[in-house]
Amino acid sequence: MKNGxxxxxxxxxxxxxxGIGVDRFWDGLVNGRSATGTVTAFKTDGMNSTVDAEIxxxxxxxxxxxxxxxxxxxxxxxAVAAAMMAxxxxxxxxxxxxxxxxxxxxGSGIGGIQTICVEHARMIEQGPRRISPFLIPMLxxxxxxxxVSIMLNAKGPNFSIATACATASHSIGEATGLIAGGxxxxxxxxxxxxxxxxxxxxxxxxxxxxxxRNDAPEKASRPFDLGRDGFVMGEGAxxxxxxxxxxxxxxxxxxxxxxVGYGATADAYHMTAPSPCGEGGARCMLTALQSAGMNPEDIxxxxxxxxxxxxxxxLETEAIKAVFGxxxxxxxxxxxxxxxxxxxxxxxxxxxxxxxxxxxxxxIHPTIxxxxxxxxxxxxxxxxxxxxxxxxxxxxxxxxxxxxxATLIIKRV
Amino acid sequence: MAVEDKVRDIIVKLLGVNxxxxxxxAKFQEDLGADSLDAxxxxxxxxxxxxxxxxxxxANQLTTVSQAVEYLTKRTAG
Numbered sequence: 001m002k003n004g005x006x007x008x009x010x011x012x013x014x015x016x017x018x019g020i021g022v023d024r025f026w027d028g029l030v031n032g033r034s035a036t037g038t039v040t041a042f043k044t045d046g047m048n049s050t051v052d053a054e055i056x057x058x059x060x061x062x063x064x065x066x067x068x069x070x071x072x073x074x075x076x077x078x079a080v081a082a083a084m085m086a087x088x089x090x091x092x093x094x095x096x097x098x099x100x101x102x103x104x105x106x107g108s109g110i111g112g113i114q115t116i117c118v119e120h121a122r123m124i125e126q127g128p129r130r131i132s133p134f135l136i137p138m139l140x141x142x143x144x145x146x147x148v149s150i151m152l153n154a155k156g157p158n159f160s161i162a163t164a165c166a167t168a169s170h171s172i173g174e175a176t177g178l179i180a181g182g183x184x185x186x187x188x189x190x191x192x193x194x195x196x197x198x199x200x201x202x203x204x205x206x207x208x209x210x211x212x213r214n215d216a217p218e219k220a221s222r223p224f225d226l227g228r229d230g231f232v233m234g235e236g237a238x239x240x241x242x243x244x245x246x247x248x249x250x251x252x253x254x255x256x257x258x259x260v261g262y263g264a265t266a267d268a269y270h271m272t273a274p275s276p277c278g279e280g281g282a283r284c285m286l287t288a289l290q291s292a293g294m295n296p297e298d299i300x301x302x303x304x305x306x307x308x309x310x311x312x313x314x315l316e317t318e319a320i321k322a323v324f325g326x327x328x329x330x331x332x333x334x335x336x337x338x339x340x341x342x343x344x345x346x347x348x349x350x351x352x353x354x355x356x357x358x359x360x361x362x363x364i365h366p367t368i369x370x371x372x373x374x375x376x377x378x379x380x381x382x383x384x385x386x387x388x389x390x391x392x393x394x395x396x397x398x399x400x401x402x403x404x405x406a407t408l409i410i411k412r413v
Numbered sequence: 414m415a416v417e418d419k420v421r422d423i424i425v426k427l428l429g430v431n432x433x434x435x436x437x438x439a440k441f442q443e444d445l446g447a448d449s450l451d452a453x454x455x456x457x458x459x460x461x462x463x464x465x466x467x468x469x470x471x472a473n474q475l476t477t478v479s480q481a482v483e484y485l486t487k488r489t490a491g
Contacts, residue, residue: 067429067446130461133453 004180011090011241053234053341073112103156109345164400169348234341238349261292267403278319306335
């Protein structure tokens with residue numbers, strides 16, 4: 001960032017439908033493997049979509065005591081696991097840190113909706129005296145940040161952001177600002193989501209937001225393809241360890257990328273529809289470029305929001321064109337959601353992690369299920385097959401219901 | 414199942430402790446790691462398991478395993 005102290009990413013932690021841990025996640029992405037399938041977590045009778053992207057082999061007791069597993073919602077389990085992976089990946093030893101200088105900023109789009117459903121049913125069936133004393137601490141979105149701070153003894157800035165599908169990008173951007181501004185030296189930042197239950201999924205069904213390609217669930221998420229018909233709801237968590245450059249250097253931390261740009265804007269237009277021509281998203285990308293002191297020509301790859309909804313992909317394409325001009329047609333753009341579905345409040349974090357891996361490995365992951373070009377989506381979406389390319393700078397977009405936009409720019413250190 | 418066995422099962426389930434740790438004079442909060450929320454849930458589970466209502470002033474007195482077993486035995490007798 002032009003203003004303030006330099007901030008680098010030193011640790012990555014991810015749990016995604018295509019794998020637990022960064023290596024499996026990235027391997028799935030570069031090999032173009034779809035992780036979407038038919039819903040198994042709950043009954044979909046009467047719902048128009050039966051496709052989701054679930055994490056099926058996660059054992060929270062690997063990361064939390066049996067007692068804490070019982071006292072926390074699945075979105076906190078996922079957040080804790082991703083945070084511990086990221087801490088380990090960064091080689092961060094909390095015993096060697098000043099706890100007051102380490103903060104946590106983990107958000108969630110929806111929070112503990114499964115807990116709400118279970119306890120609501122109990123209240124209806126058995127009366128209010130049977131509501132669990134853990135209902136409130138389990139459902140509140142900020143408990144991911146709270147639980148991680150307890151486990152790490154991180155006593156610095158601690159709160160949560162909830163901006164729907166832009167949550168994790170805002171969390172990482174704002175955490176970067178806290179370090180840049182001197183309020184912390186280390187931040188554990190990202191997002192977590194576990195809303196795959198009948199109510200959460202049914203709510204998106206009611207909006208007609210989800211793909212109904214139920215007979216070919218692995219092909220349901222097809223961003224920028226003419227046949228796209230909605231997103232595929234996923235679950236997961238992505239956490240990064242952010243550190244002030246000098247702090248990371250002093251302890252010999254692995255500097256995996258630098259956060260050089262962050263933009264946050266509002267559409268101020270509609271609850272769920274993007275503003276015409278993707279104006280809000282375009283302004284967000286411009287703001288991020290300005291904060292980085294960069295031009296569109298400096299960006300080597302765009303990790304799109306790319307949800308696979310008819311409107312998002314068209315308007316995000318327009319927004320990229322508005323900001324990038326002629327460069328829009330030559331910069332590679334791809335969508336992680338084509339393979340892992342839409343992780344809502346965790347999406348921006350797993351996508352910036354994909355961006356870090358792109359810089360590290362020299363491979364751009366593809367947008368899969370791209371079969372029929374849409375005349376209104378005419379950019380280079382890296383269709384179906386990964387591409388080798390030396391990428392030094394990645395721009396990542398996240399756009400949330402409510403008209404919340406967030407753009408992050410990372411750069412090789 | 415005897416009252417004591419049921420109580421022990423609930424404690425194991427809620428507090429995640431090993432059955433060997435549950436001695437009869439073990440205190441829920443000091444010895445078995447319960448906090449105030451766990452204590453509230455313990456009372457609720459006792460109510461459910463034994464199909465009784467436990468007034469709050471009674472629940473506040475149940476601080477050890479043996480106190481809970483004695484109280485529940487008395488409440489469910491006859």
